[in-house]
Amino acid sequence: MKIFNKIKPLQEYLAKQQRPIGLVPTMGALHQGHLSLIEQSKKENSISVVSIFVNPLQFNDKNDFDKYPRIIDNDLKLLEEYKCDVVLAPSVDEMYPEPPQEHYDFGYLDQTLEGAYRPGHFEGVAIVVNRLFHIVKPDRAYFGKKDFQQYVIIKELVKQQNLPIEIVAVPIVRESSGLAMSSRNLRLNEQELKVAPEIYKALIKAKSLAYKKSINEIKQIVINHLTQFPNYKIEYVEIVNEENLKPLNDWNEGKAIILIATWLGDVRLIDNMELS
Structure with a gap:
């Protein structure tokens, strides 16, 4: 496994490698969800690059960034065991020698859901991902469906920038309890870990009732399910069109996905489930 902290030597190395190249962008604190992305990349490419970079631009809350x-x-030990090919772990100065000047306009896509609660978050994601695309020049890049809105926005970024990169979405990986794997789960205490799987149970309930009850009824059922447990502070429960993230009023308005964001104690968790 080759580890690079600097961009130029990585680019020189990749220029000599056989294509296709797969890229898995991460912020570290790797878990089985990330490993499923790497596994998919290894299957489909000659060489896979994993980036580890906690990107300050995508945190609108300094406290969240620090924690x-x-x-x-x-x-690195995990990636070594997983026979990863190449790791890029740059410093902030290496990624951003100058304060970034890029601006992106994703219209409605980044103003709703996460965008409404984390202003500037997706612009920060787009800046770092676009830079990684230009550094690595991958043929394919892999993103988890847990961050569904991010996946939709990255597809839009590639379209806007006219990049010859295939964006591959990989299904959510869950703990045996149903809890979606997330680096933030490491911050849940014992009590919170006990009730965290209720998010999944609420989603399953929604899926079982989809197309049988109205959209508003289902949203209310999910909210009622979660609020019976202390420590849950729900930010949003939305049922939207998978393509454009517009809220659905009726089941016939497109492929439906339900997305949840909630605080559990002082940890913010997100999850989703396709209903179509």
Whole structure:
């Protein structure tokens, strides 16, 4: 496994490698969800590059940035065991030698859901991902469906920038309890870990009732399910069109997906489930 902290040597190395190249962008604190992305990339490409970079631009809350788990030695050990080909783990100065000037306009896509609660978040994501695309020049890039809105926005970024990159969405990986794997789960205490799987149970309930009850009824059922447990502070429960993220009023308005964001204690969790 080759590890690079600098961009230029990585580019020189990749120029000599056989294509196709797969890219898996991460912020570290790797778990089985990330490994499923790497696995998919290894299947489909000659060489897979995993980036580990906690991107300050995508945190609108400094406290969240400071608390984000950083366990790079652990991550590298895991990647070594997983026979990862190449790791890029740059410093902030290496990624952003100058303050970034780029601006992106994703219209409605980044103003709703996460965008409404985390202003500037997706612009920060787009800046770092676009830079990684230009550094690595991958043929394919892999994103988890847990961050569904991010996946939709990255597809839009590639379209806007006219990049010859295939964006591959990989299904959510869950704990045996149903809890969606997330680096932030490391911050849940014992009590919170006990009730965290209720998010999944609420989603399953929604899926079983989809197309039988109205959209508003289902949203209310999910909210009622979660609010019976202390420590849950729901930010949103939305049922939207998978393509454009517009809220659905009726089941015949397009492919439906339900998305949830909630605080559990002082940890913010997101999850989703396709209903169509």
